[in-house]
Amino acid sequence: MFTPMMTTPLTITSLMHHAERVNGLVEVVSVTADNPRHRYTYRDAFKRARQLANALKTLGLKPGDTVGTVAWNDYRHLEIYYAVSCSGMVCHTLNPRLFPEQLEYIINHGEDQWICIDPTLVPLIEPLKDKIPKVKGFIVMTDEAHMPDTKLDQVLCYESLIAEQSDQFDWPELDENTPAALCYTSGTTGNPKGVLYTHRSTLLHCYASICADVFGLSIKDVALPIVPMFHVNGWGMVYSAPMVGTKLVMPGPKMGDGETLCTLINEEKVTVSAGVPTVWLALLNYLQQSGSKVESLQRITSGGAACPFVVYDEMRSKYDVDVQIGWGMTEMNPLGTYNGNCPPALESLPQEELDQLRLKAGRPVFGVDIKIEGEDGQELPWDGKSSGAIKVRGPWIINEYFHYDKPTLDDDGWFETGDVGCMDEWGYLQITDRLKDVIKSGGEWISSIELENCAVNHPDVAEAAVIGLPHPKWSERPLLVVVMKEGKTIDKQEMLGWLEGKVASWWIPSDCVFVDELPHTATGKISKKDLRVQFADFQWSE
Structure with a gap:
């Protein structure tokens, strides 16, 4: 040869x-x-x-x-x-x-x-x-x-x-x-x-x-x-x-220590960093409390979970730090999509639309092939609204799990990520939920991730999660679970009212509960599995 x-x-x-x-x-x-x-x-x-x-x-x-x-x-x-x-x-x-x-x-x-x-x-x-x-x-x-x-x-x-x-x-x-x-x-x-x-x-x-x-x-x-x-x-x-x-x-x-991270950034002249959203929230809290700056820091990557708008907005507006979003998973080594530089044709969008774009999961990196698949197994168009199961393939994506006796890929050689989302015509991926976390109420889908992002943008909210629970009329309804920032309190009506006008009215959770802390997985993500167990006996007030 x-x-x-x-x-x-x-x-x-x-x-x-x-x-x-x-x-x-x-x-x-x-x-x-x-x-x-x-x-x-x-x-x-x-x-x-x-x-x-x-x-x-x-x-x-x-x-x-x-x-x-x-x-x-x-x-x-x-x-x-x-x-x-x-x-x-x-x-x-x-x-x-x-x-x-x-x-x-x-x-x-x-x-x-x-x-x-x-x-x-x-x-x-x-x-x-x-x-x-x-x-x-x-x-x-x-x-x-x-x-x-x-x-x-x-x-x-x-x-x-x-x-x-x-x-x-x-x-x-x-x-x-x-x-x-x-x-x-x-x-x-x-x-x-x-x-x-x-x-x-x-x-x-x-x-x-x-x-x-x-x-x-x-x-x-x-x-x-x-x-x-x-x-x-x-x-x-x-x-x-x-x-x-x-x-x-x-x-x-x-x-995870905001003060140490700030000191390292300033003394070592750090220009770029990468971490999960909870890390950036910790750093922001320290910067706000101490009045410190991070002048050498140019850009950060946030991944592992949806980036709260408050992280993106405050890092950019108060500290002149570009917040970039990455998406992937262990099975992808982990890089799948990245939201860094914006196509010039989109830079003239109104600021609110540009902000929404910059918070998406990003565009596929060369080497990662992505498709969105509907419930009927057919590939959906990249139109920015057709949502389905996200499947991937590529040279750094898993072929089979280690010492595992079940098939890892589908019959066509694609790996199903477990995420739900849609792609737009520019190739931007929008993650709308995890397959196991998506809520179906009255036959319609509700994105728990979008509700969580809206809730955590409340200035007094430290963390929020949304889970679907059985409902006698609607099959399932979303329950909002909130952790307040230290020293802050609001009532249920104010919290649910905060969501009005930001999401579809029928998406707004049917109830809201306040807790001291949320369960997390070993990688720092909110554990919806544990939350569903915790609220298994929850009774709707309506």
Whole structure:
């Protein structure tokens, strides 16, 4: 066969080699449990990754084995990412916010051999030690001076382990389809399911994410990835930043602390950041209370849940920060659509319409094919109003779940995301709901997401959720559940009245209840499943 071009495999190892040689002097800054501000370079990081690779080999680990991590965003976690995957092993990030039973399940299901663990998270794993028999030992990510007392067996100190090793390592030549990382869904229905990323899927995702109309990272940027590295590989920023030479600032266990984030942004001159809406609300609250500014910050990406208008509006109007929206999921590595740069033809829209456009999930990134499918299985037009199930396919989208005995794709090779939405003629995706959360009242669909967005825009509301509950007349009706900001109170009539004129009148919930807090999943999303259980016996007042 005539092959006019080279067929160099797309591997994380090749990315690492490039980053070390070309961007090796770029800084990596971390907050860790044992150092409030650690700093070194990419060259230092990959030198230590080679030491770690040697250490893992001495522990008997071999290509194909799985190494778990229970850790925050910091430099040691970065080293583990590269040392494990580039050795031909699988880096399995464990979400410390999962329930113990879920952690036990995914450690066993993922067949973790060793687990690298942040010292602050050791107590989380200790109760599981007799329930995870395949795990041979634990590597605590600190130095000897900060090693915690623990009941775990076979415990090693990270710094002592790698200090004994050579900084030279002969990385294996890997096929680009070699598995590199394992991440599990949050398990909102049944057990969490594993998604196994390959070197190829990771590199292609990385190329897409650095495009100008997506994250647009460059060597001029300083990136603060607040989205956890245990959540879909930190949206890939730990790969894309080294690829282009972006300085990384990693917040460690302080990723949800508004004051720490503000300090890091200002002192490290952060230009771009990424996180879920709750993080941006925390940062906004701190900025408002302290009177601080974030003058270096140019743009943020909000994903994982619908972005409240208040985040978009206040970041833009008060702090001159562009808010960009991303949509995807664990099964998509996670990038699917992105709402960054606006097509010039749409920039002249009235401000209210432009704001609505900028809060949509965005346009498909090249590499992601999307279709909207109706209840009859037929593809719907991109007309901005025909809503149906969102299906996707592409080179960094799941083909099958890890060790799962049911089909993952439909008969035509598409993955059904579980989201409901529509596409307009410019290719903008509007997420209207999750399939399992959409409310059907009197035969008509109601979007819980749109109702929630309207409710949370009330200046006194901290958080809001809408669920559908059985109704004797309408089959289902929406119930609004609200958490007020500290020190604020309003009555039910005022809250429901706030929605009038903002949504269709028949969409307005039939009742409203106030609670101290809402249940959340391990990834920070509101758990509708738990809310439905909590209000299973709710009685309508009408």
